[in-house]
Amino acid sequence: MENRLTFFQWNDQLQKELNTGFSDFMDVIKWAFRVYQDRILYASSFGAESMVLIDLISKVNPEASIVFLDTNLHFKETYQLIEKTKRKYPTLNIRMVQPSYTLEQQAEEFGDRLWERTPDKCCGIRKIEPLKKELSNVDAWISGLRRDQSATRKNTEYVNKDNKFQKVKICPLIHWTWEDVWNYIKLNNLPYNQLHDQNYPSIGCEMCTLPVGTEGDSRNGRWAGFSKKECGLHQD
Template sequence: MTLTHETLTQSDYAKINEQLDRKDTMEVLKWAYNEFGDELVYACSFGAEGMVLIDLISKVKKDATIVFLDTDFHFYETYQLINKVKSRYPTLNIELAKPELTPEEQAENYGDRLWEREPDACCKIRKLIPLERELGRYQAWISGLRREQSPTRVNTQFVNQDNRFKSIKICPLIHWTEEEIWMYIKLHQLPYNELHDQNYPSIGCEFCTKPVAEGADPRSGRWADSGKTECGLHQD
């Protein structure tokens, strides 16, 4: 049976995750690419988890497709990192997905600095709608979510029903700790965003990301002072 969002039931997801329960990340990735092939895309933010997944994916499927939501508002260091990754993994298909509106068009239609006044609206225009468009081209997608990251992610499974994007979301890193992520990066000398060395554990758009105080929640620098904790990509 071809696995699709439309055909899989809750019972099917439970059975799949039971089968994968004792598998490691590489085995989960091999299962995913064997099951979906070119119908699987990795939606990557190029954070620390992204560097680990890109390296592992390159060992499983050298021509895998990776999509990055280019909001036009990312840090210079993020774009610099993407160029380094393209050089290191030349056979990977790395695509930059743009919103329909340019920053100038968004300001004209919704007012200047929308991210300050209505961050959810800005994320919808520049992240959610573009990802919806991109994921509509595939049966399943890979995410770098880890259970340790936040209370909203503690129940994430290897294979998840994604009602938000009507897709199947695969999360191979759910059991990894932050320490293990950085051990892998250092061991394999992977490139990573230089902002991580400047107290930016979680990096999004430049206007909505601040450095984090030592010992604080790693995601507290995202949409700081707004009460917002997620962009909406991982909420059903």
């Protein structure tokens, strides 16, 4: 097995060598599971990119570990899609990860509808802390980030040093376009969130996601009324 690169062994030269050595997205996925084996997981949002990655990952490791950060605030369509995905890929280890606070406990301690007043705090409790706990058991994680999703993601590499969680973050789809994603979904007859057909390119919690127009940043419908465009999972 190749040397397992951890966050603490990282340097700029290693990053350059790794990211110039891959031939394509499948090469990245194969490398990830060959090197990290059971010390890697995929944190899936079950958006369009996620369905592509789940299908690709299943071809490389049919028993891969996939986690969904269940805030208990997602659209019903998202939960329906997760159940469809579990039936389509029965050997994948798809787990629903819960926050340490129930919605009732969060309201009692921080006030009702925290997402309307302090969305960063809500994301921290319901997404960032649960993922941090999951990542404590692995050395690397996979994400569906694409460079053309937003300005904050334009410099994402295949393999990245994740300072936030002190892990290696692997992003096989960085060069894919939105059209590429949907071509793959249609050609392979993959299930997808029906909200995508209603102008929701990026789908998060129901309270914090609106439909958007066809032009501009695909994340404009997230946290409308706030400058916030990221939940914080992909920010150092």
